[in-house]
Amino acid sequence: MAANPLDLDVRGALSVDAQLALLELPPQLRRRLLNNVTKRVRSMGRKRVREQKNVDGTPFAERKGSAKGKKKMEAGLAKLLQVTRVSSDEAELGWKNALTRWVASQQHNGVSERRTAAQMRRWNKVPPGIACTEKQAKRLRRLGFRTRQKGKKTLTRPSVAWIQEHVNYAKAGLLIRILNDERTESSGAQSWDITLPKRQFLGVSSGNETSDLVNQVFQQILNSPR
Numbered sequence: 187m188a189a190n191p192l193d194l195d196v197r198g199a200l201s202v203d204a205q206l207a208l209l210e211l212p213p214q215l216r217r218r219l220l221n222n223v224t225k226r227v228r229s230m231g232r233k234r235v236r237e238q239k240n241v242d243g244t245p246f247a248e249r250k251g252s253a254k255g256k257k258k259m260e261a262g263l264a265k266l267l268q269v270t271r272v273s274s275d276e277a278e279l280g281w282k283n284a285l286t287r288w289v290a291s292q293q294h295n296g297v298s299e300r301r302t303a304a305q306m307r308r309w310n311k312v313p314p315g316i317a318c319t320e321k322q323a324k325r326l327r328r329l330g331f332r333t334r335q336k337g338k339k340t341l342t343r344p345s346v347a348w349i350q351e352h353v354n355y356a357k358a359g360l361l362i363r364i365l366n367d368e369r370t371e372s373s374g375a376q377s378w379d380i381t382l383p384k385r386q387f388l389g390v391s392s393g394n395e396t397s398d399l400v401n402q403v404f405q406q407i408l409n410s411p412r
Contacts, residue, residue, distance in 0.1 A: 221272045221277060223403050224278075225269060240386045263286070263289065267279065279388075293384075293385050297382045318350055322349075322359065322362065326353070331343065
C-alpha cells in the first residue's frame with residue numbers, strides 16, 4: 187500500500203471522457219463528488235474495523251495480555267473519523283483533534299519504543315490517598331489477593347467494590363507488583379521494548395477499488411438533478 191493511503195487522485199481514476207465531463211462540472215458538484223467519495227472511504231474503513239481487518243484483508247494483530255478479545259480494536263478511532271475539509275478541488279478525511287491524529291498515526295504505522303522502570307515510576311506518580319481504579323481492583327482479584335474482612339475469621343477474596351473502598355491507588359500498585367512477583371519469577375529488567383503492531387483500516391486496497399468507487403459516485407453525480 188502507498189505510504190499515504192489517503193492520497194486519492196480522483197482524476198486518475200476516471201476515463202478521459204469522464205475527466206472532461208468532470209472539468210465541465212460546476213464547483214458545487216465537484217465538491218459533492220469529493221465529499222461523497224471521501225465518505226465512502228470512511229464507510230469502508232469503519233466496515234474493516236467491524237470485521238477487524240486491515241486494508242489488504244489480513245486480520246488485525248491480536249492484543250496481548252488481559253485486554254485480549256474484550257473490545258473491538260480501533261473502534262474509537264473509526265467512530266471519530268470524519269471529513270475534515272472539502273472544496274471543489276480536494277477533500278481530507280481524518281481527525282480534527284491533534285492527539286487523536288497522533289494516536290491514529292501510531293496505530294496505522296506501528297511503533298516500537300523502549301521504556302525504562304524510571305520512566306514508568308515518574309509517569310505513574312499520583313497524589314497520596316487517591317482510590318485504586320476498577321481495573322486495579324479486578325487485577326488484584328485475578329492475582330488471588332486475599333484479606334481479613336470484618337466479621338470473617340479467615341482470609342477471603344474481597345469484592346471489587348470493597349477493594350476500591352479500602353485500598354488506595356499506590357497500595358494497589360504495590361500489591362499488584364508483589365503478587366506478580368510471587369506468581370512468576372521476575373527478571374528484574376529495568377528497561378523493555380514496547381511494540382505496537384500496524385493495524386491499517388483506512389485506505390483503499392487497489393487502484394481498481396479506487397476507480398470503481400470514484401466512477402460509481404461520479405455517475406450518480408452526473409445523473410442527479412442539478
